[in-house]
Amino acid sequence: MKHVEKILVTSLKGGVGKSTVSAALAAAFAGMGSRVLLCDLDFRSRSLELMIGAADRTVFNLCDYMTGDVDAGSVFVTIPVRAGLLLFCPAPDEEAFGENGDANLEDIPSAITDLSKAVEADVVVLDTGAESVTPGLLCRDFAETVLIVSEQSRTSIRAAEITAGKLTKINENLDVRLVINDFDVKLANRKARAGLLEMIDDAAIRCVGVIPHDDSIPLIGDSGILPTFGPVAAAAENTAKRIKGETVPLFKKVGNLRRKIRF
Ligand SMILES: Nc1ncnc2c1ncn2[C@@H]1O[C@H](COP(=O)(O)OP(=O)(O)O)[C@@H](O)[C@H]1O
Numbered sequence: 001m002k003h004v005e006k007i008l009v010t011s012l013k014g015g016v017g018k019s020t021v022s023a024a025l026a027a028a029f030a031g032m033g034s035r036v037l038l039c040d041l042d043f044r045s046r047s048l049e050l051m052i053g054a055a056d057r058t059v060f061n062l063c064d065y066m067t068g069d070v071d072a073g074s075v076f077v078t079i080p081v082r083a084g085l086l087l088f089c090p091a092p093d094e095e096a097f098g099e100n101g102d103a104n105l106e107d108i109p110s111a112i113t114d115l116s117k118a119v120e121a122d123v124v125v126l127d128t129g130a131e132s133v134t135p136g137l138l139c140r141d142f143a144e145t146v147l148i149v150s151e152q153s154r155t156s157i158r159a160a161e162i163t164a165g166k167l168t169k170i171n172e173n174l175d176v177r178l179v180i181n182d183f184d185v186k187l188a189n190r191k192a193r194a195g196l197l198e199m200i201d202d203a204a205i206r207c208v209g210v211i212p213h214d215d216s217i218p219l220i221g222d223s224g225i226l227p228t229f230g231p232v233a234a235a236a237e238n239t240a241k242r243i244k245g246e247t248v249p250l251f252k253k254v255g256n257l258r259r260k261i262r263f
């Protein structure tokens with residue numbers, strides 16, 4: 001049986017870059033030739049369909065699949081990528097899982113497992129909202145790698161630490177990793193913002209990637225363009241390779257960050 005990378009992207013804190021990192025990682029894996037399934041599981045505030053340019057083509061969502069209204073072949077939006085395959089499964093509204101809803105939250109891990117098998121995915125990337133119920137279920141019954149995203153602030157590092165603690169309690173076999181996002185080397189060097197070593201130390205989670213701050217990210221996200229070029233894409237590719245077990249220098253191809261950083 002082939003190995004499938006089952007990656008959950010999460011943090012209890014909102015706005016730290018979970019969706020940005022999910023999109024960039026999914027694009028990086030696809031760029032490396034993988035068949036990637038990217039699911040939006042932020043039922044309260046779904047945003048991926050806008051960020052990756054799928055909004056106009058989104059017809060069905062995960063709930064429609066879970067209730068049997070559509071089959072696996074119809075629920076996806078195919079996102080154009082230069083290599084590999086990127087299939088996107090849109091999120092339903094949170095009411096779909098409420099008292100009067102059609103679907104049961106508990107069934108999400110088996111639905112994702114079925115979808116992933118149906119498309120023969122090599123990599124599954126799950127973007128979640130700033131909550132712990134859905135990530136908890138997926139950590140119990142699906143995910144193997146958990147990427148906890150933190151931006152360069154003590155509050156989001158604190159949230160990362162708490163998130164890791166909660167999820168590890170649910171499943172101690174998880175490979176829990178820290179992704180530092182929106183990293184600004186100038187602010188770190190001026191000590192205006194936390195430095196890398198300090199963040200990794202405070203979070204006490206093994207770091208698998210550092211994604212730099214890039215002014216163009218909010219703009220391309222708003223235009224529905226995947227980050228497939230530039231420093232964020234390069235850092236996402238480095239992270240994707242490390243998840244696959246490769247050893248990659250921290251800032252390979254990420255501009256000249258390596259020379260600028262002071263530890
Ligand atoms: N590396 C980055 N550089 C610049 N802006 C970023 C970066 N990562 C995220 N952002 C911006 O931060 C905001 C929040 O990101 P988002 O991915 O939506 O966070 P979350 O999914 O955790 O709520 C967005 O406007 C996004 O464009």
Ligand SMILES: [Mg+2]
Binds near residue numbers: 019
């Ligand atoms: Mg998000």
